[in-house]
Amino acid sequence: QVQLVESGGGLVQTGDSLRLSCVASGRIQHTYSVGWFRQAPGKARTFIGGIHRSGGRLTYNDFVKGRFTINAENAKNTVYLQMHSLTSEDTATYYCAVRLGGFALRDASSYSTWGQGTQVTVSS
Numbered sequence: 001q002v003q004l005v006e007s008g009g010g011l012v013q014t015g016d017s018l019r020l021s022c023v024a025s026g027r028i029q030h031t032y033s034v035g036w037f038r039q040a041p042g043k044a045r046t047f048i049g050g051i052h053r054s055g056g057r058l059t060y061n062d063f064v065k066g067r068f069t070i071n072a073e074n075a076k077n078t079v080y081l082q083m084h085s086l087t088s089e090d091t092a093t094y095y096c097a098v099r100l101g102g103f104a105l106r107d108a109s110s111y112s113t114w115g116q117g118t119q120v121t122v123s124s
Contacts, residue, residue, distance in 0.1 A: 004024055008020040009094060010121070013124075017084045018082075018120060022078065030101050035105070036094065038095070048060070049081075051072055051104065057104075067085050068081060068084070092120060093119050
């Protein structure tokens with residue numbers, strides 16, 4: 001069974017950049033995608049984007065607007081979320097998740113495994 005661990009969160013200032021990491025351990029016997037989500041207090045969990053691990057296909061939510069990019073480092077079983085030009089609206093807990101068998105989707109319920117999350121706080 002796969003496990004996911006996010007890291008890289010922290011307290012940054014408006015305009016800063018931050019890179020989050022999602023390390024997968026264990027074995028996945030299917031094609032799968034890794035999605036990034038975030039959840040602010042009192043708000044729903046929101047899809048940021050994802051990457052299909054067997055082809056590299058990327059999917060992003062429109063609000064990303066080129067500020068965030070996702071890439072993978074296969075040798076380290078790691079997927080990254082690079083974020084630029086952060087604002088206070090980006091303050092949230094960020095999660096990565098695995099979706100088996102297909103491309104990354106916006107529907108959080110289609111993901112079977114989740115990491116514990118990493119907190120990102122952007123101060124103005």
